[in-house]
Amino acid sequence: MKKLICVLLIVVAMTSLLAGCIGAFKCDGCGEDKFGIMHKEEVMGEEFTFCDDCHKELEELKDMLG
Numbered sequence: 001m002k003k004l005i006c007v008l009l010i011v012v013a014m015t016s017l018l019a020g021c022i023g024a025f026k027c028d029g030c031g032e033d034k035f036g037i038m039h040k041e042e043v044m045g046e047e048f049t050f051c052d053d054c055h056k057e058l059e060e061l062k063d064m065l066g
């Protein structure tokens, strides 16, 4: 059981490194205070911070726009 928790922690740490940072932040997409994975995106020369949900929506939008 301890081994499983250890593996899970490593996976979470690696995912957070790949996706961005984990912490408390205000999402520019929905305007809510969030705690979790932070995604930084540059939109028209300005940097925005998005929560996981908004980031997914943004990616879908980007796909739609091509």
Ligand SMILES: [Zn+2]
Residues within 6 Å of the ligand: 027, 028, 029, 030, 031, 032, 050, 051, 052, 053, 054, 055
């Ligand atoms: Zn959001």
